[in-house]
Amino acid sequence: METKGENTGRPTDPARFFTSKTGSNEQIPGCCSIDFTVAVVLPAGGSGERTGLSTPKQFCTFLSRPLISYTIQAFERVAWIENIVIVVAKDSLDLMVNIVQQFSHKKVKVVPGGSTRHRSIFNGLQAFQGRGEGSALKKPKVVIIHDAVRPFVEEDFLLKIAIAAKEQGASGAIRPLVSTVIATTSEGYLDHSLERAKYRASEMPQGFLYDIIYQAYVQCSEADFEFGTECLHLVLQYCGTNARLVEGPPTLWKVTYKRDLFAAESIIKETLSQTACVVTGVCEESTRLACALQKTLRAQDMHVDVISTSLRSSGTFISKDWNFIHVTVKSTCLTDLGELVKTFKESDHAVLYPVVLILVHLDVLEQSSTSERMAALGGIRDLATEAKRINILLYGILLNHIKDAEQWEEAVEHLSQITTALIKDRNPALTGQLLWV
Amino acid sequence: METKGENTGRPTDPARFFTSKTGSNEQIPGCCSIDFTVAVVLPAGGSGERTGLSTPKQFCTFLSRPLISYTIQAFERVAWIENIVIVVAKDSLDLMVNIVQQFSHKKVKVVPGGSTRHRSIFNGLQAFQGRGEGSALKKPKVVIIHDAVRPFVEEDFLLKIAIAAKEQGASGAIRPLVSTVIATTSEGYLDHSLERAKYRASEMPQGFLYDIIYQAYVQCSEADFEFGTECLHLVLQYCGTNARLVEGPPTLWKVTYKRDLFAAESIIKETLSQTACVVTGVCEESTRLACALQKTLRAQDMHVDVISTSLRSSGTFISKDWNFIHVTVKSTCLTDLGELVKTFKESDHAVLYPVVLILVHLDVLEQSSTSERMAALGGIRDLATEAKRINILLYGILLNHIKDAEQWEEAVEHLSQITTALIKDRNPALTGQLLWV
Numbered sequence: 001m002e003t004k005g006e007n008t009g010r011p012t013d014p015a016r017f018f019t020s021k022t023g024s025n026e027q028i029p030g031c032c033s034i035d036f037t038v039a040v041v042l043p044a045g046g047s048g049e050r051t052g053l054s055t056p057k058q059f060c061t062f063l064s065r066p067l068i069s070y071t072i073q074a075f076e077r078v079a080w081i082e083n084i085v086i087v088v089a090k091d092s093l094d095l096m097v098n099i100v101q102q103f104s105h106k107k108v109k110v111v112p113g114g115s116t117r118h119r120s121i122f123n124g125l126q127a128f129q130g131r132g133e134g135s136a137l138k139k140p141k142v143v144i145i146h147d148a149v150r151p152f153v154e155e156d157f158l159l160k161i162a163i164a165a166k167e168q169g170a171s172g173a174i175r176p177l178v179s180t181v182i183a184t185t186s187e188g189y190l191d192h193s194l195e196r197a198k199y200r201a202s203e204m205p206q207g208f209l210y211d212i213i214y215q216a217y218v219q220c221s222e223a224d225f226e227f228g229t230e231c232l233h234l235v236l237q238y239c240g241t242n243a244r245l246v247e248g249p250p251t252l253w254k255v256t257y258k259r260d261l262f263a264a265e266s267i268i269k270e271t272l273s274q275t276a277c278v279v280t281g282v283c284e285e286s287t288r289l290a291c292a293l294q295k296t297l298r299a300q301d302m303h304v305d306v307i308s309t310s311l312r313s314s315g316t317f318i319s320k321d322w323n324f325i326h327v328t329v330k331s332t333c334l335t336d337l338g339e340l341v342k343t344f345k346e347s348d349h350a351v352l353y354p355v356v357l358i359l360v361h362l363d364v365l366e367q368s369s370t371s372e373r374m375a376a377l378g379g380i381r382d383l384a385t386e387a388k389r390i391n392i393l394l395y396g397i398l399l400n401h402i403k404d405a406e407q408w409e410e411a412v413e414h415l416s417q418i419t420t421a422l423i424k425d426r427n428p429a430l431t432g433q434l435l436w437v
Numbered sequence: 438m439e440t441k442g443e444n445t446g447r448p449t450d451p452a453r454f455f456t457s458k459t460g461s462n463e464q465i466p467g468c469c470s471i472d473f474t475v476a477v478v479l480p481a482g483g484s485g486e487r488t489g490l491s492t493p494k495q496f497c498t499f500l501s502r503p504l505i506s507y508t509i510q511a512f513e514r515v516a517w518i519e520n521i522v523i524v525v526a527k528d529s530l531d532l533m534v535n536i537v538q539q540f541s542h543k544k545v546k547v548v549p550g551g552s553t554r555h556r557s558i559f560n561g562l563q564a565f566q567g568r569g570e571g572s573a574l575k576k577p578k579v580v581i582i583h584d585a586v587r588p589f590v591e592e593d594f595l596l597k598i599a600i601a602a603k604e605q606g607a608s609g610a611i612r613p614l615v616s617t618v619i620a621t622t623s624e625g626y627l628d629h630s631l632e633r634a635k636y637r638a639s640e641m642p643q644g645f646l647y648d649i650i651y652q653a654y655v656q657c658s659e660a661d662f663e664f665g666t667e668c669l670h671l672v673l674q675y676c677g678t679n680a681r682l683v684e685g686p687p688t689l690w691k692v693t694y695k696r697d698l699f700a701a702e703s704i705i706k707e708t709l710s711q712t713a714c715v716v717t718g719v720c721e722e723s724t725r726l727a728c729a730l731q732k733t734l735r736a737q738d739m740h741v742d743v744i745s746t747s748l749r750s751s752g753t754f755i756s757k758d759w760n761f762i763h764v765t766v767k768s769t770c771l772t773d774l775g776e777l778v779k780t781f782k783e784s785d786h787a788v789l790y791p792v793v794l795i796l797v798h799l800d801v802l803e804q805s806s807t808s809e810r811m812a813a814l815g816g817i818r819d820l821a822t823e824a825k826r827i828n829i830l831l832y833g834i835l836l837n838h839i840k841d842a843e844q845w846e847e848a849v850e851h852l853s854q855i856t857t858a859l860i861k862d863r864n865p866a867l868t869g870q871l872l873w874v
Contacts, residue, residue: 190679232630257690266702
């Protein structure tokens with residue numbers, strides 16, 4: 001994408017989106033007002049007909065992880081959400097349980113769904129009543145209902161929905177209409193069009209006092225279970241609760257068509273590509289190269305830190321980034337890299353997202369021959385194969401030191417382009433390659 | 438994207454979408470019934486606020502080409518469309534004229550827009566009256582009005598819209614509603630929701646008898662010009678023409694948010710990655726490798742042809758593909774590749790899309806050393822730099838022949854993965870690299 005500027009189609013704050021796994025109440029204004037319990041029900045039984053794919057879209061994978069896992073993570077990182085109930089078709093129960101295990105999701109309970117969306121939601125609500133399978137979860141004050149295929153919902157909006165639900169009994173996300181809505185005659189002609197300002201698209205999440213939504217489902221008819229579309233209507237009809245509507249951000253969008261799967265993958269890749277950590281030893285040349293690289297990467301809107309340390313003592317920075325660039329002049333650098341891969345493995349660092357690890361080997365003396373250097377670094381292929389098993393994508397880049405200042409600047413620019421390409425594409429097929437600047 | 442299956446979010450037939458530059462009446466059932474003249478007006482003056490980008494979205498680029506050019510191409514390839522009038526803001530006139538030249542668009546006239554969408558459309562219509570700047574275009578029977586930011590519209594749907602407009606006076610594309618539409622109270626509460634089956638989203642393109650839409654604009658009020666949203670209403674109100682509504686495919690979607698820019702880029706890349714042409718000499722080993730590669734690429738749903746010929750006589754296949762893989766055992770292969778690049782240049786082959794050209798060099802005898810081979814093929818970097826100037830992305834892959842059948846199969850699989858990655862990512866930063874299997 002050759003554009004720059006503020007992005008309104010993805011989370012506005014990627015740092016919060018990706019790093020705050022445990023949630024952080026201090027960051028959110030008004031968050032201290034959450035003095036009640038909140039749980040989530042995620043119906044995930046859809047068949048995904050509109051994507052045209054054989055796999056239901058909640059189970060389609062990007063970067064080796066199914067969409068549903070990203071949505072679970074969006075709730076799991078919020079400290080004040082206690083439980084997440086995932087409702088899936090009976091056929092998908094095993095698959096879902098495996099996903100929860102593979103990506104180390106906590107707070108999650110998987111329950112079987114019903115024949116319609118409303119029956120599935122009701123099944124999910126019953127998990128708090130001890131009527132579903134297994135032991136009952138603690139009944140929450142507020143329950144948030146969301147779609148499995150809206151992975152980019154953010155904490156501040158969930159907070160608004162939860163508070164509005166607590167105060168009003170029910171709340172729902174709305175968005176402006178993108179297209180003009182028209183009424184058609186039965187013969188297929190234009191009848192009239194709606195005044196856009198008076199109408200909104202009803203989106204998810206929606207929030208409810210648990211007792212209200214549960215009572216609405218207990219009382220509602222078979223026809224409601226079969227054909228009803230909106231939970232907001234059920235609470236209005238059976239409990240007299242009129243929902244407060246809250247205007248949501250564009251990030252609430254729903255993965256509906258295959259183009260949305262593409263968009264979701266690109267957004268996640270872009271978000272992962274915004275920061276990098278350049279690790280360099282104490283050698284003067286490598287430090288200078290690291291700083292020059294930092295400058296060119298920053299010019300591309302990337303946030304780049306440079307750390308001068310030995311790779312072995314890298315435990316301190318390992319938690320914060322998805323991209324590491326190791327700049328070195330040492331021919332024994334693969335041993336150090338092997339240690340770093342081991343540290344990643346022990347800390348389960350790359351369970352949720354693939355980590356990019358780029359070795360930049362600078363030949364300062366221009367003494368070694370091409371084949372000597374290839375031989376010394378040839379082991380990168382085996383290390384890359386090992387690293388890929390734990391979701392670490394390892395690439396190598398070789399460059400020679402150039403005395404001419406202008407040529408050197410060009411070389412650094414080329415290095416920066418290759419680095420950015422490897423980080424953005426995050427392509428597993430190219431790991432273990434040694435590229436040349 | 439790790440999914441397979443039919444794709445409903447992009448053109449259903451990429452071959453037609455990308456290759457039929459001149460259009461082809463035989464392919465379209467009922468196309469012979471186009472015995473009237475059709476022109477297009479494309480208002481492209483939007484500011485693109487919703488993408489959050491500083492560049493209006495019609496000028497955002499993918500694969501080095503602005504979105505508006507893809508939309509123009511969608512009409513230009515249709516044989517029965519005579520003229521395309523692009524209406525742009527006065528500030529963007531020069532930019533637009535440059536785009537038309539750079540991408541060799543024919544049939545196009547660029548005119549300045551007005552202060553609102555309706556004024557811009559009226560300006561576009563006046564280009565057929567000799568009242569705009571420059572000489573008048575021939576007045577068409579039917580005019581199609583479309584959005585500059587819906588690049589995936591297909592010929593068969595344009596045909597339906599044109600015929601319905603000819604018969605009925607006006608026609609418009611509709612799509613099912615994605616979300617439930619609700620009416621809100623002035624206090625921000627739920628009032629009621631619409632019965633989804635009775636309503637549709639009004640989309641583009643729309644078609645009109647030229648005289649009808651022109652008369653509607655001549656008669657309409659300042660308020661219509663300022664605040665009106667639908668051309669369909671103007672013809673109803675001022676000419677009594679009730680539009681026929683035609684259900685359109687998902688490919689009519691509008692690039693609205695930045696996520697849509699991502700999706701558009703991915704769709705175009707995917708479409709370009711579905712076919713490849715493997716060119717191999719007459720040497721037995723390279724032919725065998727080419728056939729093995731064809732087999733593994735086909736297993737990934739790619740359509741792959743193998744041609745045994747010298748590269749120099751490649752003029753016959755040059756017109757049909759966006760991806761070429763040259764499998765060779767010759768150490769002089771760069772000379773041949775240089776000739777091919779020259780042929781591409783002379784035929785302006787890569788004006789619209791970047792072409793991927795992959796050199797696969799097979800070392801049969803295992804006699805040459807690494808550095809000898811690197812030296813022989815080192816010239817690929819200069820050739821790649823030259824090729825990139827004309828939008829050809831050149832990469833090299835080296836592999837050694839392996840006698841052990843199982844290891845050889847693994848090597849071919851690895852080759853296939855690297856090839857697919859290069860074709861799909863289409864990343865200009867990695868051109869000129871020699872990768873190793």
